[in-house]
Amino acid sequence: ASAITVPVPLGDRAYDIHVGRGLLGEAGRRIAALGARAAAIVTDENVGPLYAAALAASLEQNGLRTATIALPPGEATKSYASLERVCDAVLAAKIERGDLVVALGGGVVGDLAGFAAAVVRRGVRFVQIPTTLLSQVDSSVGGKTGINSRHGKNLVGAFHQPSLVLADTGLLDSLPLREMRAGYAEVVKYGLIDDPAFFDWCEKNWRGVFAGGPERDEAVAQSCRSKAAVVVRDEREDGDRALLNLGHTFGHALERITRYDSARLVHGEGVAIGLAQAFRFSAALGLCDEADARRVEAHLAAVGLPTRLSQVPGGYGTVDDILEAMAQDKKVKGGALTFILVRGIGQSFIARDVPVDRVRAFLQDEI
Ligand code: NAD
Ligand code: ZN
Structure with missing residues (x-):
């Protein structure tokens, strides 16, 4: 299989992202090149039942010893209890400092396995094989790992x-459509942040992304390039x-x-x-043209994503409920919110002192 390579030039922790259909079959060869034994x-x-056996076989053919642990699917798996299970399984598999943890799954598995790799034996290397669109374009890139606590997510x-x-884009063929759409919201986001040409491309090519044509590989690779560029500029989010x-x-509040x-x-x-x-x-x-706002909404709606509060199943409460949910976000300070706002498609910026009253007035119009 041919792959698009996206480099992430982070100095002594530089690594590559390989994007392409069919990469799972070559995972053994590509991972063996890292020089691990297990x-x-x-x-x-x-x-696991869909892809773990193929991965293990490919690794073993290339001389790596393997062990597999499968956890229940879902956000609840990003827990202290699962962390303990994964660390114990890694130690039982006699994974040493030169060896690897391989995360095969969506963002839940990637965040949890990556965190286990960060702490077990004070840090072992890890490889991400993301299997959801969200994890291929977002969570597998950038190095944030972790679990949830009773005090909040991540x-x-x-x-x-x-x-x-x-990132084997063929693995997305088995992903439920709803999860595919959710991940696609993050793809569109990269265009909206700073790449208007990519947003244009999305409007023209989204059908191919969903159908699994070469457009899917291109969308994943371009999203990884965007995220990698941001991460290289600002690894620790200062x-x-x-x-x-x-x-x-708004999304987190909902x-x-x-x-x-x-x-x-779901998140997306x-x-x-x-x-x-x-x-x-x-x-x-008054920062951005109404026409741009309408265009963004039309594209998200075209792929089947919700764009309005009224589309939240089970209701979204009152304006105050939304404001209160926002206030729990780490981005709120005093009477002002930090927001990412836009001057147009591909022209986002950080607005640090958005008065809560302006947000309240906007939400009242939205309801
Ligand atoms: P997920 O890992 O829960 O996967 C979604 C569902 O799809 C699960 O039921 C999973 O079992 C199933 N699935 C996965 N791959 C499949 C496939 N190929 N075929 C069929 N079913 C498949 O969800 P997600 O959206 O991938 O990740 C969400 C998590 O990612 C959240 O915990 C979020 O906090 C985290 N996240 C992390 C970062 C980061 O920078 N680390 C960024 C964004 C999100
Ligand atoms: Zn997100």
Whole structure:
């Protein structure tokens, strides 16, 4: 299989992302090149039965010893209890400092396995084989790993860059359409942040992305390039990396209001509504053309993503409920919010002092 290579030039932790259909069959060869003797494969109970045996066989053919641990699917797996299970499985598999943890799954598996790799034996190398569109374009790139705590999502974790990312776009053929759409919201986000030509491309080529043509590989690779560029500029999110939160201030609030119940809203659906709202809010503030806001909304709606509060299943409460959910976000300080706003498609910027009153007025219009 041919692959597009996206380099992530992070000095002594530089690594490559390989994107292409059919890469799982070559995973052994590509991973063996890292020079490990053993690999602990971490996966979940949806993905494992589909792909773990093929991965293990490919690794073993290339001389690596393997062990596999499969955890229940879902966000609840990003827990202390799962971390303990994964660390113990990695130690039982006699993974040493030169060996590897291989995450085979979506963002849940990647975040958990990456964090286990960061802490077990004070750090072993890890490889990401992301199997959802969201994890291929977002969570597998950038080195943020972690689990959830009773105090909130992703509050316990570490920065730990992978040694290699293999994004086999063929694995997305088995992904439920709803998860595919949710990941696509993050793809569109990269165009909206700073790449208007990519947004144009998405409008013309999204059908190919969903159908699994060469457009899918191109969309994943371009998204990885965008995210890698931001991460290289600002690995630890002191500045520019915050632009990746476009659509997420509103999106996270909606996830909180729907209690992270994936039956109601998955992350990417919250982001889709949040992106449309970030544009409508920017237009309401006179920063951006109404036409741009309408165009963004039309594209998200065309692929089947929600763009309006009224599309949140089970309701979204009152304006105050949304404001309160936003206030729990780390981006709120005093009476002002930090927002990612836009001057147009591909022209996002960090607005640090957005008065809560302006947000309230906007939300009142949205309802
Ligand atoms: P997920 O890992 O829960 O996967 C979604 C569902 O799809 C699961 O049920 C899974 O079993 C199933 N699945 C995965 N691959 C499949 C395949 N190829 N075929 C069939 N089914 C498949 O969800 P996600 O959206 O990939 O990741 C969400 C997580 O990512 C969240 O915990 C979020 O916090 C995290 N995240 C992390 C970062 C980061 O920078 N580290 C960025 C964004 C999101
Ligand atoms: Zn996101």
